Amino acid sequence: MSAAREAWRLSATALAARVRAGELTAVEAVESGWEGPGAEWEADVRAVAHADAAARRAGADAAGGRAGSGALLGVPVLVKDNLCTVDYPTTCASRILAGYRSPYDATVITRLRSAGAVVTGKGNMDEFAMGSSTEFSCYGPTRNPFDRERVPGGSSGGPAAAVAYGLCPIGLGSDTGGSVRQPAAFCGVFGLKPTYGRLSRYGLVAFGSSLDQVGIFARHAGDAAAAYAALAGPDPYDATTRLTPAPDVSAWDQGVRGLRFGWPANLWREGVEREVIEGLEEAAGWLERAGATRVPLEFLPGGYGVATYYLVATAEASSNLARFDGVRYGFRHTDSPDVRALYTRTRSEGFGPEVQRRILLGTYALSAGYYDAYYLMAQRARTRIRREYEAAFARCDVLLMPAAPTLPFRLGEKTDDPLSMYLSDIFTIGANLAGIPGLTAPVGLTAANGRPALPRAVQLLGPDDSEPRLLAAGRVIEVRGDAKRLDGKHETEFTWPTKR
Amino acid sequence: MAHEAVIGLECHIQLKTRSKMFCGCPAEFGAAPNANTCPVCLGLPGALPVGNRAAVDAALRLGLALGSGIRRESVFARKHYFYPDMPKNFQITQYDQPLCEGGALPVRIGETLRLFELIRVHVEEDTGKSFHPERYGDRQISRVDFNRAGVPLLELVTRPVFREPAECAAFLTALRRLVRWLGISDGDMEKGQLRCDANVSIRPTGTEALGTKTELKNLNSIKGVEKGLTAEIARQRQVVEGGGRIEQATLLYDADHDKLAVMRSKEHAHDYRYFPEPDLPVLRIEPAWLSAAGEALPELPWARAERLAGQYGLPAYDAAILCDQRELADYYEALVGEGVDPKKASNWIMTEMLRHLKTAAVGVAQWQRHVPVGHFAFVIKSVETAQATATNAKGVLDELFQHGGDPATIYVERGIKATSSTDELLPLVRAVIEENAGPVAQYLGGKTATLGFLVGQVMKKSGGQAVPQTVRELLESELAKRAAPR
Numbered sequence: 001m002s003a004a005r006e007a008w009r010l011s012a013t014a015l016a017a018r019v020r021a022g023e024l025t026a027v028e029a030v031e032s033g034w035e036g037p038g039a040e041w042e043a044d045v046r047a048v049a050h051a052d053a054a055a056r057r058a059g060a061d062a063a064g065g066r067a068g069s070g071a072l073l074g075v076p077v078l079v080k081d082n083l084c085t086v087d088y089p090t091t092c093a094s095r096i097l098a099g100y101r102s103p104y105d106a107t108v109i110t111r112l113r114s115a116g117a118v119v120t121g122k123g124n125m126d127e128f129a130m131g132s133s134t135e136f137s138c139y140g141p142t143r144n145p146f147d148r149e150r151v152p153g154g155s156s157g158g159p160a161a162a163v164a165y166g167l168c169p170i171g172l173g174s175d176t177g178g179s180v181r182q183p184a185a186f187c188g189v190f191g192l193k194p195t196y197g198r199l200s201r202y203g204l205v206a207f208g209s210s211l212d213q214v215g216i217f218a219r220h221a222g223d224a225a226a227a228y229a230a231l232a233g234p235d236p237y238d239a240t241t242r243l244t245p246a247p248d249v250s251a252w253d254q255g256v257r258g259l260r261f262g263w264p265a266n267l268w269r270e271g272v273e274r275e276v277i278e279g280l281e282e283a284a285g286w287l288e289r290a291g292a293t294r295v296p297l298e299f300l301p302g303g304y305g306v307a308t309y310y311l312v313a314t315a316e317a318s319s320n321l322a323r324f325d326g327v328r329y330g331f332r333h334t335d336s337p338d339v340r341a342l343y344t345r346t347r348s349e350g351f352g353p354e355v356q357r358r359i360l361l362g363t364y365a366l367s368a369g370y371y372d373a374y375y376l377m378a379q380r381a382r383t384r385i386r387r388e389y390e391a392a393f394a395r396c397d398v399l400l401m402p403a404a405p406t407l408p409f410r411l412g413e414k415t416d417d418p419l420s421m422y423l424s425d426i427f428t429i430g431a432n433l434a435g436i437p438g439l440t441a442p443v444g445l446t447a448a449n450g451r452p453a454l455p456r457a458v459q460l461l462g463p464d465d466s467e468p469r470l471l472a473a474g475r476v477i478e479v480r481g482d483a484k485r486l487d488g489k490h491e492t493e494f495t496w497p498t499k500r
Numbered sequence: 501m502a503h504e505a506v507i508g509l510e511c512h513i514q515l516k517t518r519s520k521m522f523c524g525c526p527a528e529f530g531a532a533p534n535a536n537t538c539p540v541c542l543g544l545p546g547a548l549p550v551g552n553r554a555a556v557d558a559a560l561r562l563g564l565a566l567g568s569g570i571r572r573e574s575v576f577a578r579k580h581y582f583y584p585d586m587p588k589n590f591q592i593t594q595y596d597q598p599l600c601e602g603g604a605l606p607v608r609i610g611e612t613l614r615l616f617e618l619i620r621v622h623v624e625e626d627t628g629k630s631f632h633p634e635r636y637g638d639r640q641i642s643r644v645d646f647n648r649a650g651v652p653l654l655e656l657v658t659r660p661v662f663r664e665p666a667e668c669a670a671f672l673t674a675l676r677r678l679v680r681w682l683g684i685s686d687g688d689m690e691k692g693q694l695r696c697d698a699n700v701s702i703r704p705t706g707t708e709a710l711g712t713k714t715e716l717k718n719l720n721s722i723k724g725v726e727k728g729l730t731a732e733i734a735r736q737r738q739v740v741e742g743g744g745r746i747e748q749a750t751l752l753y754d755a756d757h758d759k760l761a762v763m764r765s766k767e768h769a770h771d772y773r774y775f776p777e778p779d780l781p782v783l784r785i786e787p788a789w790l791s792a793a794g795e796a797l798p799e800l801p802w803a804r805a806e807r808l809a810g811q812y813g814l815p816a817y818d819a820a821i822l823c824d825q826r827e828l829a830d831y832y833e834a835l836v837g838e839g840v841d842p843k844k845a846s847n848w849i850m851t852e853m854l855r856h857l858k859t860a861a862v863g864v865a866q867w868q869r870h871v872p873v874g875h876f877a878f879v880i881k882s883v884e885t886a887q888a889t890a891t892n893a894k895g896v897l898d899e900l901f902q903h904g905g906d907p908a909t910i911y912v913e914r915g916i917k918a919t920s921s922t923d924e925l926l927p928l929v930r931a932v933i934e935e936n937a938g939p940v941a942q943y944l945g946g947k948t949a950t951l952g953f954l955v956g957q958v959m960k961k962s963g964g965q966a967v968p969q970t971v972r973e974l975l976e977s978e979l980a981k982r983a984a985p986r
Contacts (some may be wrong), residue, residue, distance in 0.1 A: 082546075090545065117842065201546075202547070202548050203545055203546040203547075210778040223639065238550075239780050263945035319773070322580060323545070324588055329545075339584060353717070366580075366774075371775070
């Protein structure tokens with residue numbers, strides 16, 4: 001009874017083990033998060049865009065019916081509202097998709113279900129994943145569980161916050177420029193953005209196709225590894241997935257002895273908050289304690305990273321979002337004299353201001369006469385950025401750097417200043433432009449300094465297919481460098497938010 | 501000042517692959533509206549395209565047949581414009597790096613073989629089909645069928661090499677033959693399997709610079725292409741000769757009323773905002789793929805016509821007709837392979853077989869089902885070896901085409917044989933002379949053409965079995981006996 005009630009505290013792998021052993025039912029495993037932390041936090045945090053007790057129950061029953069198998073058997077997962085699911089609406093937190101239900105499951109959802117996981121609801125997000133605070137949602141903002149005056153980061157703020165407060169041990173988001181790694185940092189959880197082409201994008205509503213990658217939130221490095229193992233690999237429905245088998249991440253608890261981690265201190269010489277830098281120093285110490293070597297290096301992946309990113313992402317978005325026109329599905333402006341007016345009115349009223357801003361930017365960048373100067377130039381810059389990362393990885397195995405320049409900022413602080421909002425992605429967009437994997441690892445809280453203690457985090461970047469070593473380094477940070485506790489059998493206590 | 505027209509064509513060829521260009525839906529024609537659709541071809545949120553190898557194969561075949569350069573790496577691109585029958589509001593096509601570049605289509609016009617040069621051939625997807633406007637209660641509505649959305653197309657663009665609408669018609673006829681010959685499309689313009697837009701301008705004859713062009717759309721038959729272009733060239737001449745200037749525009753041709761209407765002017769020209777399709781990798785044609793496509797290429801129609809003429813001593817005209825369809829050329833060569841004299845085989849095909857096909861409006865395949873090569877050879881040889889008369893043989897051929905069967909059996913059933921025996925024929929000849937006093941008198945009076953009629957009468961009496969040449973000779977000698985001695 002009490003075991004079932006406290007099930008939400010367990011890691012995903014421990015939870016699945018109990019369900020497989022018959023000590024817990026899948027329904028108990030899923031409902032524990034809703035009855036405990038869900039009841040306590042959700043009304044304030046608003047991490048969930050679509051909840052549906054019946055769909056949840058059906059999902060849990062289906063998983064329970066498979067008794068005994070499944071790496072994630074009975075594990076509840078909140079998935080971002082831009083991943084297609086047949087049993088919940090898929091709206092990208094946009095009015096233009098109001099009430100839309102996908103007739104198919106995204107490939108990652110199918111794989112989640114076949115591993116026994118249960119979709120516990122759809123997570124809130126910035127509309128069409130455009131934003132860094134989860135304030136641009138037609139359902140209203142999600143708040144940071146550690147301080148409800150602050151944002152959870154974005155755009156995948158809903159799943160990040162839900163994993164942090166205990167609704168579910170794993171969440172799925174999407175990361176186009178940091179939309180998994182930055183909210184993971186703000187909410188104090190792990191956030192993995194895989195190598196481009198490792199997780200299928202089929203069924204992920206596209207924002208910037210060449211940058212988008214489904215990402216994983218988890219409270220424990222081992223859970224992120226388990227989810228990655230269940231989801232990664234080639235998909236015949238996504239021509240951009242890599243054809244080779246995904247890297248084996250089962251050695252996530254084997255430590256980092258001999259690992260060389262790059263220390264590009266020039267990146268935080270200015271414009272990065274003191275507590276963020278302290279977090280980096282602490283994490284570096286833990287990695288060294290576990291046998292890794294610090295390689296100080298100068299690394300400046302182009303001062304043009306943000307510009308490049310916003311050209312590529314908006315150009316692709318302007319194209320990807322052209323299909324939302326009110327003709328076939330979703331919101332339609334009903335009083336239009338002709339089809340042209342139907343398009344204009346539907347799109348003007350259906351899309352929020354940030355989405356409209358980016359569609360306009362992207363349309364401009366692709367226009368005749370501007371293409372060469374903007375999009376083509378951005379693609380060239382992108383090639384250069386990738387080379388710069390490759391050069392860095394010739395000198396070190398992973399890069400240790402901030403996930404975001406600041407701690408979680410206040411609601412409303414940046415909504416009127418798009419440029420400063422865009423700059424909060426400055427450390428994450430490089431991985432998307434280069435297609436490389438990145439992992440956010442939490443490093444505990446700041447001191448309560450006249451405000452609630454806030455999560456700190458670091459980001460680890462590695463070359464293509466370096467997920468195994470990123471997760472191993474993440475695990476070392478999780479156990480504070482203590483080699484004796486690396487083993488997956490050690491349950492590590494997660495730093496939970498507390499109610500004020 | 502005299503003006504000449506300069507015309508370039510843009511042709512779309514609908515491929516007859518099993519599935520669509522970027523998803524697994526059937527590409528077939530004629531299903532219930534929106535039955536052949538899925539998240540991908542409906543452009544639903546989250547869906548992604550995956551390329552169809554068979555369509556690229558077809559494009560390679562056409563490119564190789566036309567002698568185009570094949571890009572080892574070509575790129576798909578998105579072409580943007582809003583229209584309700586285009587699910588994603590962009591079309592996946594190829595832009596600055598198409599699969600095939602250059603090349604030419606050889607076209608026989610009269611006695612000469614012209615080479616019409618191409619700019620490119622590329623792969624793309626088709627749109628859905630709009631039906632509008634229709635009454636729905638008290639409203640006007642439009643409906644869209646997405647069955648066609650995503651069906652593979654090849655776009656072929658020529659250089660501005662045509663001067664006459666008739667050349668365009670000849671080009672399209674040759675292109676249609678080629679795509680059928682290669683088995684990549686049925687090429688039926690009425691069904692939209694082959695579509696054509698034309699760019700046309702005029703310039704003073706003898707000058708090089710191109711004038712302002714207009715684009716003609718909706719040319720949905722070969723005749724329509726010819727008529728539409730003729731009308732547009734006449735209009736442009738009239739404008740220029742009246743001192744006016746041609747405005748760049750897109751025009752729609754209404755074949756039923758032979759009228760041109762402006763669809764959009766230059767001010768409303770689209771900015772398609774092309775950029776490389778990020779959901780599809782670069783299309784790499786590995787050397788093995790290219791050489792396999794080359795090896796699978798059949799002998800091309802123009803080469804085959806030349807070979808048939810040379811190898812079998814046929815007139816160019818015969819060879820060209822036999823190579824109108826690959827199945828026909830195959831059938832011809834099989835017939836020759838059965839030991840039929842090549843020129844005789846050609847004659848029989850061109851006069852008898854093609855006449856039947858035209859009358860019955862059926863294809864070679866249908867003929868072949870009823871008249872296998874061996875049977876046709878039997879019939880032709882029966883005449884050559886004087887076992888049957890041409891008349892009776894043709895009758896049997898008719899029977900075979902209508903109902904099938906074995907010609908040997910039919911010959912026996914009908915008792916067909918050819919008779920040139922004087923013993924058998926002389927009584928018939930005499931009888932005909934007795935019974936036709938009038939014509940005989942005319943003949944004897946000098947109207948020798950009457951002989952044909954008399955031969956026919958004898959043939960009839962013989963049940964078609966008399967050999968006409970023998971009958972003619974017997975008649976002449978019998979009639980000579982009756983001529984008044986001079």
